[in-house]
Amino acid sequence: xxxxxxxxxxxxxxxxxxxxRLIEALAARFPSxxxxxxxxxxxxxxxxxxxxxxxxxxPVALGAQDLSPEVQGAFTGEVSGAMLRDVGAAYVIxxxxxxxxxxxxxxxxxxxxxxxxxxxxxxxLLCVGEDLSQxxxxxxxxxxxxxxxxxxxxxxxxxxxxxxxxxxxxxIGTGRxxxxxxxxxxxxxxxxxxxxxxxxxxxxxxxxxGGSVKPANAAELFAMPDIDGGLVGGASLDAGQFLAIxxxxxx
Numbered sequence: 001x002x003x004x005x006x007x008x009x010x011x012x013x014x015x016x017x018x019x020x021r022l023i024e025a026l027a028a029r030f031p032s033x034x035x036x037x038x039x040x041x042x043x044x045x046x047x048x049x050x051x052x053x054x055x056x057x058x059p060v061a062l063g064a065q066d067l068s069p070e071v072q073g074a075f076t077g078e079v080s081g082a083m084l085r086d087v088g089a090a091y092v093i094x095x096x097x098x099x100x101x102x103x104x105x106x107x108x109x110x111x112x113x114x115x116x117x118x119x120x121x122x123x124x125l126l127c128v129g130e131d132l133s134q135x136x137x138x139x140x141x142x143x144x145x146x147x148x149x150x151x152x153x154x155x156x157x158x159x160x161x162x163x164x165x166x167x168x169x170x171x172i173g174t175g176r177x178x179x180x181x182x183x184x185x186x187x188x189x190x191x192x193x194x195x196x197x198x199x200x201x202x203x204x205x206x207x208x209x210g211g212s213v214k215p216a217n218a219a220e221l222f223a224m225p226d227i228d229g230g231l232v233g234g235a236s237l238d239a240g241q242f243l244a245i246x247x248x249x250x251x
Contacts, residue, residue, distance in 0.1 A: 004222065004249040005163060005206050005229040007125060008039040008236030009065060009093060019045055020052060025239035027056040035229065035249040038063040038091045038125075039236070043079055050088035063091030063125065066099060069112035071119075081120025091123045093231075095147070097131075097169045107150035114151050114158065125163045125231070126151060127210065128190070132170035140168075141189055148193050156197030164190060164207045165231040171211030172233065180220045180227075183209050187226035215244035222249050 014022075019041065040063035041049045050062050068078035084092055094117060095110035105113075110126070117124035128147040130140045144166070151158050166186050168178050178186075187207045195202035209221050210231030221227055229249050235241040 002204060002206050002228045003036050005036045005038070005208060006242075006246050006249050007063065007091070007093075007163075007165070007208060007229070007231045008037070008242060009096070009210075009231055009233050010039065010041045010236060011065070011098075011233060012042060013237055014041055014045055016045070016048065019049055022237065022239055023049070023052040023056055023058070026060075026243065027058055029239065029243055030058055031243070031247065031250065033250065034059060035246050037061065037246060040065050040091070040093055046084070046089060047087040061090045062088050063093065064089045064122075065093050065096070067092050067094070067113055067117060067120075067122075069109065069116045071116070081116050081122050084122060085120055089122060091125055091163070092117045093125045093127060093165075095127045097127060097129055097167055097172060101131075101169070107147055110147070111150040111153065114162070115154065118158070118161070123161055123163060125165055125208075127165045127167050127231070129167040129169050129211075135168065135170060140186060144186060144190065145193055148190060152194070152197060156194055156201050159194055159201050159205045162205065164205060165210045166190060166207060167210035167231060178209070178211055180217075180224050183211075183221060184224035184226055187224065191226050213245060215241055215248070218245045218248035219251065222251075 038061040064084045067081050094113040099105045114124045128144045130143040191202050206228040208229045208231045209227050213230040213232045
């Protein structure tokens, strides 16, 4: 049985005061039996958010939004997996659609970042998904399969301690979202692709849905057999909405 996971991607939002208010609001209403949860603030706030979570005694893991594929060296502005571990991170997002589109990250680079996360004992949260033109052209499985294969090249055991998030790019920050059946179809494809290499790992890997997840659609999405929680963007910045999404995952 796969334990549901809800991951909060704060993206480039937050401030020291705002982060403290958000954690305080979460702590005030946090459920006694929550779904597994991870929050991913911007790099500059990782250490402080770790301290806030610990002070509030919240059973919430810390994640980062990106990492360098390099271990160390003359890479100005980059942050290594070891550095993320050093400040308390346990997870890291790799291959988010915004990194792929805005920073030109290729499948090969994302695979290197995935491997770097594993080498640093971080749990990589690999994002895959198609844009609107690719979906309309009937290329969803081609695109998602290619993105998965870049990581599967090192063996299906790459996903033994990892998470996948399917994020249809056309549904991120747009208010649109894939219908539960559409999302399930892609999630089942992802699980089947991994099962071709290792059925046991395919059955155990958590596959999240990311794409305008909100309290209004979370329960219906999470009810699908291959959807194991959500990668939540904008709604994770509102304590009430995020807690409602966590409640849906718990059910």
